Amino acid sequence: MAKTTTIRDLDVTGKRVLVRADFNVPLEGGKVSDDSRIAGTLPTLEYLLERGARVILMSHLGRPKGKKDPKYSLRPVASDLADKLGRPVLFLEDCRGAKVEEAVSQMQDGNVVLLENVRFYPDEEQNGEEMSKELARLADVYVNDAFGSAHRAHASTEGVTRHVDICAAGLLMEKELKFLGDHTANPDRPFVVILGGAKVSDKINVIQALLDKADTLLIGGAMAYTFALAVGRKVGGSLSEPDKVEVARAALKKAEERGVKFLLPVDNLIVDAIDFDARTVGESRLTGEGEDIPDGWEGVDIGPKTVELFRNEIAGAKTVLWNGPMGIFEIEACSKGTFAVAEAVAANEGCVSIIGGGDSVKAIKKSGYAEKVGFISTGGGASLEFLEGKTLPGVDALDTV
Numbered sequence: 001m002a003k004t005t006t007i008r009d010l011d012v013t014g015k016r017v018l019v020r021a022d023f024n025v026p027l028e029g030g031k032v033s034d035d036s037r038i039a040g041t042l043p044t045l046e047y048l049l050e051r052g053a054r055v056i057l058m059s060h061l062g063r064p065k066g067k068k069d070p071k072y073s074l075r076p077v078a079s080d081l082a083d084k085l086g087r088p089v090l091f092l093e094d095c096r097g098a099k100v101e102e103a104v105s106q107m108q109d110g111n112v113v114l115l116e117n118v119r120f121y122p123d124e125e126q127n128g129e130e131m132s133k134e135l136a137r138l139a140d141v142y143v144n145d146a147f148g149s150a151h152r153a154h155a156s157t158e159g160v161t162r163h164v165d166i167c168a169a170g171l172l173m174e175k176e177l178k179f180l181g182d183h184t185a186n187p188d189r190p191f192v193v194i195l196g197g198a199k200v201s202d203k204i205n206v207i208q209a210l211l212d213k214a215d216t217l218l219i220g221g222a223m224a225y226t227f228a229l230a231v232g233r234k235v236g237g238s239l240s241e242p243d244k245v246e247v248a249r250a251a252l253k254k255a256e257e258r259g260v261k262f263l264l265p266v267d268n269l270i271v272d273a274i275d276f277d278a279r280t281v282g283e284s285r286l287t288g289e290g291e292d293i294p295d296g297w298e299g300v301d302i303g304p305k306t307v308e309l310f311r312n313e314i315a316g317a318k319t320v321l322w323n324g325p326m327g328i329f330e331i332e333a334c335s336k337g338t339f340a341v342a343e344a345v346a347a348n349e350g351c352v353s354i355i356g357g358g359d360s361v362k363a364i365k366k367s368g369y370a371e372k373v374g375f376i377s378t379g380g381g382a383s384l385e386f387l388e389g390k391t392l393p394g395v396d397a398l399d400t401v
């Protein structure tokens, strides 16, 4: 397969480099309250600036629905970024038009400009031709470092690439493609995949794709209850999708045919009531090994025997990919299984460990083991689509070497 061009393949000195970053950060009181996404782009920005590029940054923030709305301004990102880079970041109050072009034409080597939210125009999400051309006029080179937005064909992720000659991946994007792509396509074995979360329907395509690559699949979360139904078990009031039982059965059959070990929970934490908003549960108990979940009870986490089973598999893995929590980890009483899995992944220091985006990222951060795992994807929907084997428009649009 052709390799995506990255900024390492380019000469960027003196060039106007238009970087699509992911600065979709939470704001509180006009300040950035979690700067991890900004920090994530620093390697790319420092690489470009050390080589004397003129860096023009663009991003979306929130969902302003195609209208200018100060609530979603990227201005707070400019000051945060300037602190981190140790150099001024000029914030422009628009992302297109004559004033923006004028400001960019005044830039010197090593200057940084941040454009206003690209979603202030409906053309962004509609992948408008005019906006794509206007953005392209700002650039000698286009760089995409926003993996989390690469599954959408928008003006700033796809349209613009049709009008810029040189289009490359940034270093963060490169890392995403390496871990979610190369390491799962040609994994060091055994390759153990841990999948959890709410619904089989959200993840069935990922399951299908990974059944071609993995040696072992460990299933937790509410998703496991649909599989439990598929093997004739009872799940009481647990969250499940009876209309997906056939799909689950087909996945189990595929696993058997391919010799992929497919492990479901052997015990569960069950509760007779739950209040998600208050983060409380009613009466709770563990099921015995192999015991069905009775009516009036719902499964909210994997039990300790399952943790042990999963831990053993994770300990012997050379590659681990984890997507989706093992239970309702937002409630402390139901979080043990998820955190135990996080601990087990972190404890296997010799393996390539990949946290595949979304809620598992929140879970690993909350567990305190985030620093100890290999790679944490910045993409939610994008990482799932990529793992499904889909082509991401924002990646496909980049040059290859």
Ligand code: AMP
Pocket: 196, 197, 198, 199, 202, 220, 221, 222, 223, 239, 299, 300, 301, 323, 324, 325, 326, 327, 328, 329, 330, 358, 359, 360
């Ligand atoms: P997903 O976005 O598919 O990865 O699903 C994440 C959500 O699944 C989290 O909000 C969890 O609370 C939820 N979840 C995990 N296990 C269960 C369960 N046993 N019952 C209900 N929800 C669950």
